[in-house]
Amino acid sequence: MMNFVEELRWRGMxxxxxxxxxxxxxxxxxxxxxxxDPTSDSLGxxxxxxxxxxxxxxRCGHKPIALVGGATxxxxxxxxxxxxRNLLNEEQLQHNLAGQRKQLEKFLDFNCGEQxxxxxxxxxxxxQFSFLDFIRDVGKHITVNYMMSKDSVKTxxxxxxxxxxxxxxxxxxxxxxxxxxxxxxQLQLGGxxxxxxxxxxxxxxxxxxxxxxxxxTTQLIKKADGTKFGKTESGNVWLDPNKTSPYKFYQFWLNAxxxxxxxxxxxxxxxxxxxxxxxxxEQDAAPHLRxxxxxxxxxxxxRVHSRQDYEQAVKASEILFGKATKEHLTALNDQQLExxxxxxxxxxxxxxxxxxxxxxxDLLAQETSIVPSKGEARKLVxxxxxxxxxEKSADVNAxxxxxxxxxxxxxxxxxxxxxxxxxxxxx
Numbered sequence: 001m002m003n004f005v006e007e008l009r010w011r012g013m014x015x016x017x018x019x020x021x022x023x024x025x026x027x028x029x030x031x032x033x034x035x036x037d038p039t040s041d042s043l044g045x046x047x048x049x050x051x052x053x054x055x056x057x058x059r060c061g062h063k064p065i066a067l068v069g070g071a072t073x074x075x076x077x078x079x080x081x082x083x084x085r086n087l088l089n090e091e092q093l094q095h096n097l098a099g100q101r102k103q104l105e106k107f108l109d110f111n112c113g114e115q116x117x118x119x120x121x122x123x124x125x126x127x128q129f130s131f132l133d134f135i136r137d138v139g140k141h142i143t144v145n146y147m148m149s150k151d152s153v154k155t156x157x158x159x160x161x162x163x164x165x166x167x168x169x170x171x172x173x174x175x176x177x178x179x180x181x182x183x184x185x186q187l188q189l190g191g192x193x194x195x196x197x198x199x200x201x202x203x204x205x206x207x208x209x210x211x212x213x214x215x216x217t218t219q220l221i222k223k224a225d226g227t228k229f230g231k232t233e234s235g236n237v238w239l240d241p242n243k244t245s246p247y248k249f250y251q252f253w254l255n256a257x258x259x260x261x262x263x264x265x266x267x268x269x270x271x272x273x274x275x276x277x278x279x280x281x282e283q284d285a286a287p288h289l290r291x292x293x294x295x296x297x298x299x300x301x302x303r304v305h306s307r308q309d310y311e312q313a314v315k316a317s318e319i320l321f322g323k324a325t326k327e328h329l330t331a332l333n334d335q336q337l338e339x340x341x342x343x344x345x346x347x348x349x350x351x352x353x354x355x356x357x358x359x360x361x362d363l364l365a366q367e368t369s370i371v372p373s374k375g376e377a378r379k380l381v382x383x384x385x386x387x388x389x390x391e392k393s394a395d396v397n398a399x400x401x402x403x404x405x406x407x408x409x410x411x412x413x414x415x416x417x418x419x420x421x422x423x424x425x426x427x
Contacts, residue, residue, distance in 0.1 A: 004060035005216075010273055011266040013053065013218045015192040018202065021214040024186060025062070029115065032057055032187035032216075033065035033179060035072070035122075035172065035194075041099030042240035045252070046221075046230035048300075051107050052268060053189055053218055054117070058108060059270075063115050065185060066104050068097045070123030072171055097121060103239050107303070120183075122175050138174050141207045142200065169200045176201025180213050192217045221267065224259035239304050246305045247339045250313035253297035254290070258283075261292045269299050316340050319390075320420065326389045329406050337410055341422040345370070349411075351427040357399035360386070363413075370413055370421050380415065387414040 005022045008014040024030055034050045036043070043051070054064040070093050101119055108117035176198070179185040188198045198215040205213045221229040230237055237252050238244040244252075256264060262283075265276055282291040301310040316336055318324050332340070347368040349358075364370045364377040364386065371377045380386050381396050388404060389412050402425075404411050411423040 002060040004057055004062065007056050007060060008053070008216075008218065011056075012263055013049070013267055014216070015219045016195050016215070016217045018199070018215040020212070021187065021216055024214055025060075029062055030187055031063045031065060031183065031185040032189055033067050033120070033185055034189045035067040035069055035175065036100060036104075037072075038069055038093055038096040038100060040238075041096040042238045042243050043100055043103050044230050044236045044238050046236075048239075048268060049218060049221055050189070050191065051104070054108060055270070057189070058112075058115060058117060061115065064108055064117045065179070065183070066108070066117065066119045067175060067179070068100055068104075068119060068121050070094070070097055070121040071126035072122060072168065072175070093123070099240070120179070122171075122178075125178050125182075126171070134170075134174075138170060138177075138204065141204055142170060142173070169197045172197040173200035173204045176213060177204045177208060180205050180211060181209065186212075187214045187216065189216050189218070192220050221264070224257045241305060241309070245335055245339045246301060246309035247313045247316050247336055248342075249304065250297050250301045250310065251317070253300055254293050254317070256293050256296070258287060258292075261296060265292050265296045269296055271295075271299070312336065320418075324390055326391055329389055329412060332406075334407055334409065337406065337422075341412070341420060344420045344422055347421065347423050349423050349425050351402070351425050354400070354405075354425055355402050357401040360388075360393060360398045360400055361396055363400050368413075368421065368423065370415055385416055388412070390414070 004025050005014065005017065034054055036047060036050070054066065058064045104117075104119060109115070110117050176185075176188050180201075188201055190198055195215070195217050198217065202213045202215055205211045223229050232252065236244075237249060239249075241249075253264075262280060265271070265279070269276065271279075279292055279295055282289070298310055301313060312332075315324075315328055316332060316339070319328050319332075319340055329337070347370075349363075349367060353367070358367055360381060361374045361377045364380070365372070365374045371380060377386075378396050381394060384392050384394055386393050388400065389406060400411065405425060406412065409425055411425070413421040413423060415421065
């Protein structure tokens with residue numbers, strides 16, 4: 001059986017570990033859980049650190065439990081947040097939980113005997129728990145001084161902290177107590193920002209029952225440029241293909257900074273230490289080949305989406321960065337085309353005009369502003385500097401008509417080697 005703590009150490013994932021935890025894990029199978037925030041119906045790649053933690057946990061011979069916070073999602077974790085977040089109603093929560101559950105089931109093995117993964121929802125044990133019962137049976141065991149000592153609380157005292165948020169660590173602590181008592185779960189895992197909430201749970205277990213429980217946290221992932229991991233200019237990177245397309249998902253990993261990818265491949269890949277170190281040597285010898293980025297982008301895109309989605313993303317990438325043909329374009333759907341050419345100059349053309357045909361020079365200089373004048377357009381066309389749908393067009397008398405449309409809607413115009421323009425036909 002692989003050593004879970006050692007696995008996290010060499011991958012650079014381990015942050016804090018409570019004394020006795022490693023000894024517990026070395027004795028045999030341990031049940032451990034991680035909580036997931038249900039504020040969206042999809043997990044983002046920021047959640048993937050914890051998903052990978054559970055994957056490694058299961059591979060090392062232990063039983064992973066994913067707790068989806070149906071109850072805690074109604075309160076909101078204040079840990080290192082600058083402001084109180086909007087609370088969700090039960091209908092929103094149930095919708096979000098269903099989406100996350102579907103994704104978690106894709107990563108964890110739910111059919112492997114005693115190590116089978118489980119998903120639990122803390123709403124199940126909180127829905128009948130009255131406020132008076134909670135403060136009597138739980139609140140009396142933890143002092144205000146103890147709760148105030150947590151860094152996650154201290155950082156919010158100056159800007160203001162509601163009683164709702166202040167109570168969060170008690171609620172999360174009770175989760176651990178409930179799971180320890182009713183499901184035999186001895187270990188809670190989480191990101192380093194959760195340490196205070198997790199140890200509140202171990203303290204409750206000790207004070208109420210005199211029991212022992214353990215805690216382990218992982219490093220928070222940061223980007224070399226200082227921006228938040230999992231975020232792009234357009235927002236979060238999601239696991240749901242309807243929120244972040246497989247192409248954009250693949251591109252996120254492919255475009256990872258060289259300084260980041262050496263850390264990320266250890267965290268997000270299931271490759272062995274020897275495999276990763278071999279790839280790192282290749283990367284050091286020829287950084288321009290981006291061996292690590294390609295290996296990580298392939299593995300994680302296939303795992304999150306599918307082999308077919310990965311292969312389609314590679315073909316789509318070749319359109320902008322390789323020697324693509326018209327056939328490559330015609331194989332793409334509307335979403336893929338729009339994703340690939342997101343950010344390039346975009347022009348709208350009337351379908352009526354196109355049906356009669358538009359001279360290529362007029363198209364370049366008058367119907368669009370791809371080139372500033374017909375004179376320059378003529379020079380570019382005659383010099384093989386213009387490609388329509390990846391095919392060179394050297395005839396200045398050529399007419400561009402509806403026959404050129406990709407998916408009945410798009411025309412791609414390339415000026416020079418890398419200057420792309422997307423024409424969208426409407427009407």
